[in-house]
Amino acid sequence: xxxxxxxxxxxxxxxxxxxxxxxxxxxxxxxxxxxxxxxxxxxxxxxxxxxxxxxxxxxxxxxxxxxxxxxxxxxxxxxxxxxxxxxxxxxxxxxxxxxxxxxxxxxxxxxxxxxxxxxxxxxxxxxxxxxxxx
Amino acid sequence: xxxxxxxxxxxxxxxxxxxxxxxxxxxxxxxxxxxxxxxxxxxxxxxxxxxxxxxxxxxxxxxxxxxxxxxxxxxxxxxxxxxxxxxxxxxxxxxxxxxxxxxxxxxxxxxxxxxxxxxxxxxxxxxxxxxxxxxxxxxxxxxxxxxxxxxxxxxxxxxxxxxxxxxxxxxxxxxxxxxxxxxxxxxxxxxxxxxxxxxxxxxxxxxxxxxxxxxxxxxxxxxxxxxxxxxxxxxxxxxxxxxxxxxxxxxxxxxxxxxxxxxxxxxxxxxxxxxxxxxxxxxxxxxxxxxxxxxxxxxxxxxxxxxxxxxxxxxxxxxxxxxxxxxxxxxxxxxxxxxxxxx
Numbered sequence: 345x346x347x348x349x350x351x352x353x354x355x356x357x358x359x360x361x362x363x364x365x366x367x368x369x370x371x372x373x374x375x376x377x378x379x380x381x382x383x384x385x386x387x388x389x390x391x392x393x394x395x396x397x398x399x400x401x402x403x404x405x406x407x408x409x410x411x412x413x414x415x416x417x418x419x420x421x422x423x424x425x426x427x428x429x430x431x432x433x434x435x436x437x438x439x440x441x442x443x444x445x446x447x448x449x450x451x452x453x454x455x456x457x458x459x460x461x462x463x464x465x466x467x468x469x470x471x472x473x474x475x476x477x478x
Numbered sequence: 479x480x481x482x483x484x485x486x487x488x489x490x491x492x493x494x495x496x497x498x499x500x501x502x503x504x505x506x507x508x509x510x511x512x513x514x515x516x517x518x519x520x521x522x523x524x525x526x527x528x529x530x531x532x533x534x535x536x537x538x539x540x541x542x543x544x545x546x547x548x549x550x551x552x553x554x555x556x557x558x559x560x561x562x563x564x565x566x567x568x569x570x571x572x573x574x575x576x577x578x579x580x581x582x583x584x585x586x587x588x589x590x591x592x593x594x595x596x597x598x599x600x601x602x603x604x605x606x607x608x609x610x611x612x613x614x615x616x617x618x619x620x621x622x623x624x625x626x627x628x629x630x631x632x633x634x635x636x637x638x639x640x641x642x643x644x645x646x647x648x649x650x651x652x653x654x655x656x657x658x659x660x661x662x663x664x665x666x667x668x669x670x671x672x673x674x675x676x677x678x679x680x681x682x683x684x685x686x687x688x689x690x691x692x693x694x695x696x697x698x699x700x701x702x703x704x705x706x707x708x709x710x711x712x713x714x715x716x717x718x719x720x721x722x723x724x725x726x727x728x729x730x731x732x733x734x735x736x737x738x739x740x741x742x743x744x745x746x747x748x749x750x751x752x753x754x755x756x757x758x759x760x761x762x763x764x765x766x767x768x769x770x771x772x773x774x775x776x777x778x779x780x781x782x783x784x785x786x787x788x789x790x791x792x793x794x795x796x797x798x799x800x801x802x803x804x805x806x807x808x809x810x811x812x813x814x815x816x817x818x819x820x821x
Contacts, residue, residue, distance in 0.1 A: 356630035363631040370641050371648050378652055378691050385690025389679045395672045396751035398780065407757040408742050410700050410735060415756060418763065427763035438728045440711075441721035448714045451821055458712045465708070 406475065413471035416478070487593055635817040642706035647805065649699040653737075656692040657794065664744065666790035668783050671746035696738060703734050715818035723811045726804050733801045740793040743786060754781060754789075 357363055407415050418426035436443070448454070595602050603611075614620045663682055665674040678685035707727065710716055716724035743754040758781075762772035777784035 355634075356632045357636070358627070359629045359631050360627035363636070364627075366636065367641075367644060370644065374645060374648055374652075378695060381694050382684070382687035382691045385687040386684070389686035390689050390693045392672065392675055392679070392745055393747035393749045396668070396746045396748055398751070400748075402748055402752055405752040405756055407753045407760075408738055409697075410738060411757050411760065414760060418760060423763040424765050427760065427768065428765065430760075431764070434728070434732070438725055441716040441718075441724045445718065447717060448821055453714060454712060454821065457714065461708050461712060 409472060409476070412475035413468045416471045416475035484597065487596070629813075632817065632819070634820060639709050640817065642702055642709055646699055646702040646706055647809075649695050649702060650801065650805070652695045653692060653699065654798065656688045656695065659688045660692060661794060666744070666787050668746060668786060671744060671786060675745050696741065700734055700738060703731050707731060713818065713820055717818075720811070720815055720818060723808060723815070726808045726811070730801065730804050730808060733797055733804065737793065737797050737801075740789040740797065743781075743789045744793065746786065751781060754785075 406412060414426075414430055417429075421429075591602055610620070660678065663674055663678050663685065665671060675689070678689055680686075710724065710727065739754070739757055742757075743750050758772055758775045761775055762768045764771055773779065775785075775788075776782075777788050
């Protein structure tokens with residue numbers, strides 16, 4: 345796990361042409377999806393709201409959906425904590441490899457991390473949905 | 479012996495060329511092209527140019543475009559004219575040039591190929607591999623390239639969940655292409671931003687499609703980036719020796735969110751304006767440097783024209799450059815260290 349793997353030939357395929365053609369299929373699939381989305385866009389465009397007006401605040405102001413959970417959190421905890429916590433979180437995530445340095449020995453560590461991610465994602469999605477409906 | 483046969487080939491070529499040159503040509507029929515006006519009368523008068531053009535148009539275009547008189551179909555006795563399309567005026571000099579010229583090029587290539595095989599006594603190599611050899615003999619690219627291309631990919635790395643990062647990278651390419659297309663028409667000023675997006679949506683050919691793709695591909699990029707991050711985290715692929723790969727990945731995630739933040743303001747409608755207002759207020763809540771962050775992000779206390787141009791510059795110049803550099807580092811590290819083997 346810790347070492348750089350040098351895969352033997354019977355457990356691997358050459359990068360070209362086998363892997364490249366596989367990746368090309370993925371790219372083709374994504375392109376088809378993008379083109380279908382573009383075709384839908386001809387008939388129902390993304391559209392625009394009212395022009396921006398700094399004097400007129402709308403009733404329900406919301407940020408983009410990926411900041412919605414954070415915004416919802418900010419409503420209920422103090423302003424300082426709400427700004428410091430995400431920064432600390434990002435720092436912890438950034439330097440996580442230097443915190444969790446023990447090499448994996450069993451699939452139990454996979455399961456533990458999966459559970460942790462699941463709890464975090466459930467909280468994040470719940471906050472986002474809460475922010476969307478409130 | 480070899481020299482004799484080559485001489486025979488050369489003689490044959492010369493005879494063929496002489497024959498073509500000596501072939502009795504067709505006399506010039508049809509209306510003569512009017513002479514160019516003398517230099518004193520030459521001017522850039524557009525109407526005059528148009529007249530000269532339309533007078534000579536029937537020589538290159540089918541007659542249905544130049545409104546030449548055709549005989550009525552029922553009085554026309556020529557059956558093969560119908561079959562070959564002569565009736566419709568399709569058999570113009572341009573079409574003849576394309577057809578016989580194309581056939582001539584194919585014929586010339588065949589002659590070259592046959593004589594080349596005959597002279598060199600070696601099997602014919604396709605033009606593409608010839609070109610590759612030509613460059614390879616000068617720049618020696620095939621050796622490092624084959625090392626790059628023949629790198630083995632382990633079978634465990636061909637499951638679908640190893641695709642998520644690649645999908646994110648491809649969506650970034652899609653974003654780049656559609657973003658360049660949108661940038662042709664977008665105008666980053668408060669007066670023009672909204673109307674230019676309206677123009678893209680209603681007037682530009684496929685403008686609404688391109689904007690739709692850009693919009694949804696941005697959301698897809700954030701989703702795919704998150705999914706890739708979760709995959710790497712659960713499988714512990716960030717551990718030694720791949721720590722900096724994880725760090726560069728987090729940086730790429732933040733850059734993606736930065737793209738989302740800066741791009742959301744650009745339509746300059748109410749939703750964009752107030753979403754950016756509250757999103758930058760999150761930054762203002764930071765204890766000591768909060769106000770500094772707010773003023774730096776908005777270029778002042780309020781969202782104004784300068785905010786829009788700053789977000790635009792970040793969105794189309796700074797963030798793409800930083801992202802491409804980080805992606806390069808990310809990919810080179812993956813390539814160098816290989817893909818982490820799962821337990």
